[in-house]
Amino acid sequence: MILLHNARYLVTCxxxxxxxxxxxxxxxxxxxxxxGPAKEIKNRYPQAQLIDLTDQLVMPGLINxxxxxxxxxxxxxAEGVDLQGFLELVxxxxxRIMDVEGTYIGARLGALESILSGTTTALDMYFHxxxxxxxxxxxxxxHVTGPVFFSFPGPDNLTWDQRMDLARAWPxxxxxxxxxxxPPALTPHCPLTVKPEHLRQIGELAIEQxxxxxxxxxxxxxxxDDTIAAHGERxxxxxxxxxxxxxxxxxxxxxxxxxxxxxxxAAKGGCVAxxxxxxxxLASGAADLVQYREDxxxxxxxxDGSSTSNDLDMFAVMRxxxxxxxxxxxxxxxxxxxxxxxxxxxxxxxxLGMADRIGSLxxxxxxxxxxxxxxxxxxxxxxxxxxTIVYSAGRADVRHVFVAGEQVVANRxxxxxxxxxxxxxxxxxxxxQNL
Amino acid sequence: MILLHNARYLVTCxxxxxxxxxxxxxxxxxxxxxxGPAKEIKNRYPQAQLIDLTDQLVMPGLINxxxxxxxxxxxxxAEGVDLQGFLELVxxxxxRIMDVEGTYIGARLGALESILSGTTTALDMYFHxxxxxxxxxxxxxxHVTGPVFFSFPGPDNLTWDQRMDLARAWPxxxxxxxxxxxPPALTPHCPLTVKPEHLRQIGELAIEQxxxxxxxxxxxxxxxDDTIAAHGERxxxxxxxxxxxxxxxxxxxxxxxxxxxxxxxAAKGGCVAxxxxxxxxLASGAADLVQYREDxxxxxxxxDGSSTSNDLDMFAVMRxxxxxxxxxxxxxxxxxxxxxxxxxxxxxxxxLGMADRIGSLxxxxxxxxxxxxxxxxxxxxxxxxxxTIVYSAGRADVRHVFVAGEQVVANRxxxxxxxxxxxxxxxxxxxxQNL
Numbered sequence: 001m002i003l004l005h006n007a008r009y010l011v012t013c014x015x016x017x018x019x020x021x022x023x024x025x026x027x028x029x030x031x032x033x034x035x036g037p038a039k040e041i042k043n044r045y046p047q048a049q050l051i052d053l054t055d056q057l058v059m060p061g062l063i064n065x066x067x068x069x070x071x072x073x074x075x076x077x078a079e080g081v082d083l084q085g086f087l088e089l090v091x092x093x094x095x096r097i098m099d100v101e102g103t104y105i106g107a108r109l110g111a112l113e114s115i116l117s118g119t120t121t122a123l124d125m126y127f128h129x130x131x132x133x134x135x136x137x138x139x140x141x142x143h144v145t146g147p148v149f150f151s152f153p154g155p156d157n158l159t160w161d162q163r164m165d166l167a168r169a170w171p172x173x174x175x176x177x178x179x180x181x182x183p184p185a186l187t188p189h190c191p192l193t194v195k196p197e198h199l200r201q202i203g204e205l206a207i208e209q210x211x212x213x214x215x216x217x218x219x220x221x222x223x224x225d226d227t228i229a230a231h232g233e234r235x236x237x238x239x240x241x242x243x244x245x246x247x248x249x250x251x252x253x254x255x256x257x258x259x260x261x262x263x264x265x266a267a268k269g270g271c272v273a274x275x276x277x278x279x280x281x282l283a284s285g286a287a288d289l290v291q292y293r294e295d296x297x298x299x300x301x302x303x304d305g306s307s308t309s310n311d312l313d314m315f316a317v318m319r320x321x322x323x324x325x326x327x328x329x330x331x332x333x334x335x336x337x338x339x340x341x342x343x344x345x346x347x348x349x350x351x352l353g354m355a356d357r358i359g360s361l362x363x364x365x366x367x368x369x370x371x372x373x374x375x376x377x378x379x380x381x382x383x384x385x386x387x388t389i390v391y392s393a394g395r396a397d398v399r400h401v402f403v404a405g406e407q408v409v410a411n412r413x414x415x416x417x418x419x420x421x422x423x424x425x426x427x428x429x430x431x432x433q434n435l
Numbered sequence: 436m437i438l439l440h441n442a443r444y445l446v447t448c449x450x451x452x453x454x455x456x457x458x459x460x461x462x463x464x465x466x467x468x469x470x471g472p473a474k475e476i477k478n479r480y481p482q483a484q485l486i487d488l489t490d491q492l493v494m495p496g497l498i499n500x501x502x503x504x505x506x507x508x509x510x511x512x513a514e515g516v517d518l519q520g521f522l523e524l525v526x527x528x529x530x531r532i533m534d535v536e537g538t539y540i541g542a543r544l545g546a547l548e549s550i551l552s553g554t555t556t557a558l559d560m561y562f563h564x565x566x567x568x569x570x571x572x573x574x575x576x577x578h579v580t581g582p583v584f585f586s587f588p589g590p591d592n593l594t595w596d597q598r599m600d601l602a603r604a605w606p607x608x609x610x611x612x613x614x615x616x617x618p619p620a621l622t623p624h625c626p627l628t629v630k631p632e633h634l635r636q637i638g639e640l641a642i643e644q645x646x647x648x649x650x651x652x653x654x655x656x657x658x659x660d661d662t663i664a665a666h667g668e669r670x671x672x673x674x675x676x677x678x679x680x681x682x683x684x685x686x687x688x689x690x691x692x693x694x695x696x697x698x699x700x701a702a703k704g705g706c707v708a709x710x711x712x713x714x715x716x717l718a719s720g721a722a723d724l725v726q727y728r729e730d731x732x733x734x735x736x737x738x739d740g741s742s743t744s745n746d747l748d749m750f751a752v753m754r755x756x757x758x759x760x761x762x763x764x765x766x767x768x769x770x771x772x773x774x775x776x777x778x779x780x781x782x783x784x785x786x787l788g789m790a791d792r793i794g795s796l797x798x799x800x801x802x803x804x805x806x807x808x809x810x811x812x813x814x815x816x817x818x819x820x821x822x823t824i825v826y827s828a829g830r831a832d833v834r835h836v837f838v839a840g841e842q843v844v845a846n847r848x849x850x851x852x853x854x855x856x857x858x859x860x861x862x863x864x865x866x867x868q869n870l
Contacts, residue, residue, distance in 0.1 A: 077818055281826070332718040378551075
């Protein structure tokens with residue numbers, strides 16, 4: 001039993017956005033079993049292992065709703081290009097270094113960066129999913145992933161039938177690898193690169209498995225145009241007619257959705273992973289986060305892969321999402337810091353179908369918890385903890401991280417893996433392969 | 436003599452954007468006296484105090500071209516408001532807590548945050564300039580500031596004549612306070628709040644003193660409209676007819692400048708302090724950095740005060756400026772990372788009229804130098820050091836900071852002041868005054 005003692009703020013992200021001051025939280029096994037005033041809690045659990053969080057802010061772990069962790073090995077490779085230029089450049093590099101070994105090594109590096117920066121859950125799309133998953137789980141991340149689908153051989157050189165075999169076996173693979181609970185996921189690349197009849201097969205399998213689906217959708221205008229040219233329809237329509245949209249998929253990016261599409265997505269319970277850092281860097285455009293919320297779409301936040309956004313910093317994503325919403329709406333009150341923090345926590349959990357397990361600090365939920373050190377010059381004074389989180393705090397303020405009750409970061413150091421070993425394996429793989 | 440030994444990258448920001456690998460830099464007194472390959476330099480200066488920077492990146496200190504350091508005490512006070520709403524709210528708070536004591540305490544907090552995040556020079560506008568300057572200099576910042584001007588009594592309750600007296604004595608005040616070399620500055624608030632005849636007096640005094648001028652200009656559209664309503668002309672025209680524009684002023688923000696204004700500013704050698712974080716947060720708009728550069732305007736970067744941008748993080752400003760330029764131009768190649776780093780270093784120095792002294796790592800320049808620790812998961816691998824600086828690095832990666840040859844940050848800790856004392860004085864002042 002672990003007692004997180006006397007946090008200056010306990011930002012719960014519960015339905016009332018409750019913030020407790022000078023309060024504590026108790027973890028038993030994988031779960032949060034109590035929270036309340038520091039003194040009361042201390043008296044109630046005299047046997048618990050106490051971690052003193054005086055001068056720290058405690059909040060739910062961040063949920064990165066769209067990323068490609070192994071591509072951390074390709075950080076900084078593609079500069080000054082749009083999505084299509086990026087894909088051309090990166091797919092060539094992937095064919096060279098992103099074998100099963102590179103995938104595993106990159107997943108570990110990406111997962112390590114994630115937990116150190118306060119991300120406890122990531123929805124991840126990449127080749128060689130078992131190697132990816134094993135790498136991320138070893139670091140301690142709650143890692144939602146599954147087989148990726150193209151209707152042609154990708155860098156992983158699989159036939160369609162091989163992809164489907166991998167997918168059918170995925171729940172079994174997940175249970176063999178172990179780690180914090182995650183649902184199985186199926187990750188078709190996008191409606192341009194996966195034929196409608198293949199999307200339909202993925203949808204049928206998802207129902208069978210109870211899997212969640214994530215798919216790139218309308219990231220930029222050429223993607224929409226190319227999809228119409230290839231398949232006669234826009235991406236969202238293809239997802240609709242193939243049954244995918246009925247399965248509440250997480251649509252990655254969703255920058256260029258028209259009104260009819262947005263209303264359809266909302267009606268069917270689809271979600272959007274808003275990735276402003278990647279969208280601006282590739283000049284894909286600016287999704288109108290506030291409009292999507294008004295339409296009734298659940299919107300979480302994502303970093304995308306480090307090959308486009310150059311890091312996995314969800315604090316930077318929160319701040320950019322907040323600023324971008326103000327610019328897009330020409331309104332300084334377009335969105336509150338509280339709403340942004342919810343997007344990066346409980347709304348992401350809702351998008352993953354996991355809002356009953358993670359995304360807030362409530363009794364009975366799994367303990368995915370982070371703490372931030374507040375006694376630093378750039379965090380003084382605090383007027384509102386949500387605004388501090390979004391506009392002043394950063395990844396380096398993260399001190400402790402728990403995933404499913406296990407402490408995976410203690411005083412900024414990972415507990416399950418050695419950072420030097422992971423970084424040198426990454427550099428060795430990149431350099432050895434002469435990238 | 437200090438030898439910064441064996442940096443993995445030495446990013447000089449010299450006219451050729453030279454990057455040296457495995458190289459060293461030698462500081463004697465206030466200046467850089469040599470740089471070159473690590474082994475050669477080590478043999479050449481056997482007596483120097485050696486600081487090992489293996490696995491670090493060394494670059495010029497960042498130049499924050501627009502801020503209000505003492506307003507760090509007001510961090511997070513104004514949320515969900517535009518510029519006019521902000522001013523209303525903040526001026527009331529200022530009248531309550533920003534006395535000379537609050538100014539001094541706030542300046543120390545803001546300067547401490549600045550140096551810890553790699554900023555070595557700031558152009559700062561605030562009341563009670565001697566108290567502000569003394570606070571910032573004690574922390575070790577190169578702090579360019581001077582009297583602020585309104586044509587009416589501000590929170591400091593001075594008459595026009597008192598402001599001019601303060602300004603006439605300013606060079607003497609600077610030399611009494613001491614610290615790293617800075618030119619005197621005169622900081623009229625904006626052409627709306629300072630009458631044309633007063634602007635003219637400021638210009639005349641600036642010529643007499645060799646002072647640099649900074650002034651808020653066209654931050655948002657209501658400011659332009661209000662200026663026309665009050666004085667019959669747009670802000671840039673008022674700066675032109677009063678002679679200010681001939682003095683190559685640093686125009687803070689400059690978000691809403693029309694083409695004629697931009698060309699006039701360029702022709703006269705005026706500069707813009709681009710503050711995208713503050714501009715987006717207040718929904719003031721998005722300045723077109725690339726256009727300004729094409730017009731021939733020198734553009735540096737600023738954080739603005741923590742009362743609007745919520746922190747003084749110039750790494751966040753660089754990244755946002757790079758992303759925003761791509762969005763505004765719908766072009767992923769709108770601006771390179773190299774150009775962004777130059778904006779935050781040598782271009783800022785040019786705007787301050789100090790390009791012969793600071794802004795790059797070259798023999799004969801003053802040693803304003805920072806180092807970043809590269810052996811961290813979010814900075815692996817490095818493909819291009821400029822891209823790493825803009826898109827992956829952050830304030831917390833800063834390890835060592837030198838200003839005019841003096842080490843003001845060593846291993847992330849300030850050397851001249853105690854952070855706990857500064858933070859508790861700040862909290863005490865804010866709370867004691869019942870903000």
